[in-house]
Amino acid sequence: MTTIRSYKKHIENLDQQFLWHPFTQMKEWMGEPPLIITEGRGSFLKDINGKWYLDGVSSLWVSVHGHRKKEIDLAIKEQIDKISHSTLLGLTHPPAALLAEKLVKLINLSLLPRHSSLTRVFYSDNGSTAVEIALKMAFQYWQHKGIKSKKTFLSLDNAYHGDTLGAVSVGGIDIFHQTFSPLLFKTYRAPSPYCYRCKFGKSSPSCKFFCLQKMESIMQKHHKSLAALIIEPIVQGAAGIIVAPPGYLKGIRRLCSKYNILMIADEVATGFGRTGKMFACEHENIMPDILCLAKGITGGYLPLAATITSKQIYDAFLGAFRELKTFFHGHTYTGNQLACAAAIANIGLFKKEKTLNSLQGKIKFLKKELDNIKELRRVGDVRQRGFMAGIELVKNKKTKEPYPIEDKMGWKVCCKAREHGVIIRPLGNVIVIMPPLSISNQELKSLVRITAEAVREITG
Numbered sequence: 001m002t003t004i005r006s007y008k009k010h011i012e013n014l015d016q017q018f019l020w021h022p023f024t025q026m027k028e029w030m031g032e033p034p035l036i037i038t039e040g041r042g043s044f045l046k047d048i049n050g051k052w053y054l055d056g057v058s059s060l061w062v063s064v065h066g067h068r069k070k071e072i073d074l075a076i077k078e079q080i081d082k083i084s085h086s087t088l089l090g091l092t093h094p095p096a097a098l099l100a101e102k103l104v105k106l107i108n109l110s111l112l113p114r115h116s117s118l119t120r121v122f123y124s125d126n127g128s129t130a131v132e133i134a135l136k137m138a139f140q141y142w143q144h145k146g147i148k149s150k151k152t153f154l155s156l157d158n159a160y161h162g163d164t165l166g167a168v169s170v171g172g173i174d175i176f177h178q179t180f181s182p183l184l185f186k187t188y189r190a191p192s193p194y195c196y197r198c199k200f201g202k203s204s205p206s207c208k209f210f211c212l213q214k215m216e217s218i219m220q221k222h223h224k225s226l227a228a229l230i231i232e233p234i235v236q237g238a239a240g241i242i243v244a245p246p247g248y249l250k251g252i253r254r255l256c257s258k259y260n261i262l263m264i265a266d267e268v269a270t271g272f273g274r275t276g277k278m279f280a281c282e283h284e285n286i287m288p289d290i291l292c293l294a295k296g297i298t299g300g301y302l303p304l305a306a307t308i309t310s311k312q313i314y315d316a317f318l319g320a321f322r323e324l325k326t327f328f329h330g331h332t333y334t335g336n337q338l339a340c341a342a343a344i345a346n347i348g349l350f351k352k353e354k355t356l357n358s359l360q361g362k363i364k365f366l367k368k369e370l371d372n373i374k375e376l377r378r379v380g381d382v383r384q385r386g387f388m389a390g391i392e393l394v395k396n397k398k399t400k401e402p403y404p405i406e407d408k409m410g411w412k413v414c415c416k417a418r419e420h421g422v423i424i425r426p427l428g429n430v431i432v433i434m435p436p437l438s439i440s441n442q443e444l445k446s447l448v449r450i451t452a453e454a455v456r457e458i459t460g
């Protein structure tokens, strides 16, 4: 008989001996005992000692209807009893086909099909691959159209599109991406709409979208070589929840159309209700040419991603086999049956529970709670769009002087919050709050209260 204590020790030892954690300085990791999660329910996670924590970042932005959601649990169990996986290379299966229709309907219901509507679903298994696929599709599209010069991309400062090399090439977060620069392909980079730290020293709306004007001048100069622009619509997540001012995204769509550049919307983080609408593009009534979805697509259960594109792009790949217009790309677990079954249940719940309706009140409630945090002495900016919120800590509120990276202020605040029963994760000096959409107001209140307390305790 192993006691809980010896089992815990055993897992700790195995972790420290054999695991290499993502985005983690392992030397520091080894210095303290890891938090071991063994169960989840609703907005909560339970550790191996039986202590419950609020899951303040939706298990890294994926959980939608909470943990152990009956309908999703059941959908997966039912699918397991049929088959867990078969390939989409040369075969098909019901969950992949049914989900594809649901995704297309959902997108065209949510987003005005003002430009071409999105009608084709290409599956993969994570956000980075969804982006790789979008980039390769956009590139190959122009090759097929005979406009061979269109082979570069335009992306934004502070962008995050994943960690594979194509996605890193269009990324703009130096601390993550700089190291790999010798391996990357060249892209054009436009300024990010980071109004709190506007690099032109302007403020919105009196700037009249100065950063968009900069973007336009890049397009003007380089449109002949630009295949596509890639953007995280409305919110640049990993850079620290940078929220674009209203009208910015619409401006992007207009410019892409004007200069004949495909628009790729990376809604890996913002999709599935995260910003208060089903998709972030909905806020400004725009339709991208290619849409990338992942994170919330299975409600936070299983790895699945989709790259969805228009008939116009899809049609360019049609031809006799010998023409080699085929899109030669695919991942082994593409469109996994269990993951697709989970995604179907996830989407079904939005309708059944009117998730987006009940979310609106919670978004307002969160805003009200966050207003108190704004007043804290070391809080420079609080940004929120829907259920994505970021609290930017500063050393000096007046000068906006940031804490030096090595101070690890964000990290310290999150550790303190953990002591009080809340799991959150920082992005540098930004504390992220991104709870499951199913969280209750009561839980939301504790989440923000404990976060505020942790900020106060750590920053003095």
Ligand SMILES: *Cc1c(COP(=O)(O)O)cnc(C)c1O
Pocket: 125, 126, 127, 128, 129, 131, 160, 161, 162, 163, 232, 237, 238, 266, 267, 268, 269, 270, 294, 295
């Ligand atoms: C998380 C994220 C990705 C990468 O997704 P993975 O599943 O981690 O590969 C891409 N784009 C955005 C906007 C993201 O937030």
